[in-house]
Amino acid sequence: MLDALERADVRAWVEGGWGIDALAARETRDHDDLDLVVDITDDGFERAVKALTAHGYERGLDDLPVRLVVGTAAGRTVDLHPIRFETDGAAYQWGHGREYQYPADCFTVGRIDGREVACLGVSIQREFHSGYVPRPVDHHDLALLDDVELTADPSGVIVVSGIPGAGKTTVAGLLAQRFAAGVHVEADRLQMMVVAGGRWAGDGPMAEWNRQLQIRTRASAAAADVWRAAGFVPVIDDIYVSRGRIDLLIDRLAARPVHLVVLAPDPRTAFARDAERPDKTVGEQWLQLDGVQRNELAGVGLWIDSTDLTASETVDRILEQLNDAVIAE
Numbered sequence: 001m002l003d004a005l006e007r008a009d010v011r012a013w014v015e016g017g018w019g020i021d022a023l024a025a026r027e028t029r030d031h032d033d034l035d036l037v038v039d040i041t042d043d044g045f046e047r048a049v050k051a052l053t054a055h056g057y058e059r060g061l062d063d064l065p066v067r068l069v070v071g072t073a074a075g076r077t078v079d080l081h082p083i084r085f086e087t088d089g090a091a092y093q094w095g096h097g098r099e100y101q102y103p104a105d106c107f108t109v110g111r112i113d114g115r116e117v118a119c120l121g122v123s124i125q126r127e128f129h130s131g132y133v134p135r136p137v138d139h140h141d142l143a144l145l146d147d148v149e150l151t152a153d154p155s156g157v158i159v160v161s162g163i164p165g166a167g168k169t170t171v172a173g174l175l176a177q178r179f180a181a182g183v184h185v186e187a188d189r190l191q192m193m194v195v196a197g198g199r200w201a202g203d204g205p206m207a208e209w210n211r212q213l214q215i216r217t218r219a220s221a222a223a224a225d226v227w228r229a230a231g232f233v234p235v236i237d238d239i240y241v242s243r244g245r246i247d248l249l250i251d252r253l254a255a256r257p258v259h260l261v262v263l264a265p266d267p268r269t270a271f272a273r274d275a276e277r278p279d280k281t282v283g284e285q286w287l288q289l290d291g292v293q294r295n296e297l298a299g300v301g302l303w304i305d306s307t308d309l310t311a312s313e314t315v316d317r318i319l320e321q322l323n324d325a326v327i328a329e
Contacts, residue, residue: 002117011041020141021112022111023148034077105121108121109180159258163270169237185227187237187238258327263306266307302324
């Protein structure tokens with residue numbers, strides 16, 4: 001059925017019992033039907049019905065605009081729920097006298113029989129299981145959601161900072177890859193988007209390169225918020241050694257909580273790592289930032305001495321102690 005819908009260019013997400021099993025990546029119980037939310041853009045709902053009709057399904061219970069049930073003679077049924085998307089990525093569904101909201105971050109990916117499928121996330125599934133007396137099957141589903149939530153991606157934004165050579169870009173990239181949906185917001189790449197008039201720190205008049213540092217801080221926050229609102233975990237990496245820049249980032253970020261991880265290897269180790277990089281070597285110029293960082297950010301966030309840790313081991317340490325990294329809630 002999902003293949004048929006994809007061939008018809010229908011955007012649909014699995015919800016209900018199968019949707020919860022998709023989040024758990026395994027079938028945990030028998031299912032009487034398949035619940036799908038369907039994007040109605042460009043007649044998507046009509047195309048969904050037509051695609052299923054071509055596979056032997058016929059219209060049954062019509063409770064639109066809430067749902068339409070289609071079924072086969074063999075008793076297989078699909079419960080279709082039409083939703084309309086807004087420009088911010090959220091969606092809604094008109095009900096009988098009420099409107100059902102689908103936040104932009106409720107759309108995710110799970111697995112059914114080893115296959116990736118689009119489905120609804122934990123929070124919205126839990127919400128749809130409220131407002132009525134739960135049946136035994138609902139108790140099962142809610143308990144399964146609890147289990148899934150324990151291993152879910154963290155909320156908010158993670159910031160990885162450190163002096164040049166501390167390994168923040170490598171660690172931030174690996175950290176983002178550990179999540180089901182992670183984004184590496186690399187501030188240097190945002191700076192590289194400036195193709196004329198760009199100034200790196202220390203390049204030209206201080207007033208200008210400092211102004212551009214503030215711009216890229218705001219740009220990092222904006223990018224992180226866009227991805228966070230869509231259900232991804234943003235991992236920002238940049239050199240945030242001063243309290244002023246951290247405060248600016250916190251002020252510009254809408255997402256909460258904000259986690260700060262400060263990579264603080266021995267400065268000699270950072271200098272040696274920086275010297276080995278083929279693309280840029282700036283450690284000697286900015287080695288004094290270690291003192292600034294230790295003075296202005298002492299006791300702020302999660303500090304990790306990564307002198308004797310590999311990048312992977314550093315990521316393990318971050319995940320183990322992530323709760324200690326919260327600096328804004």
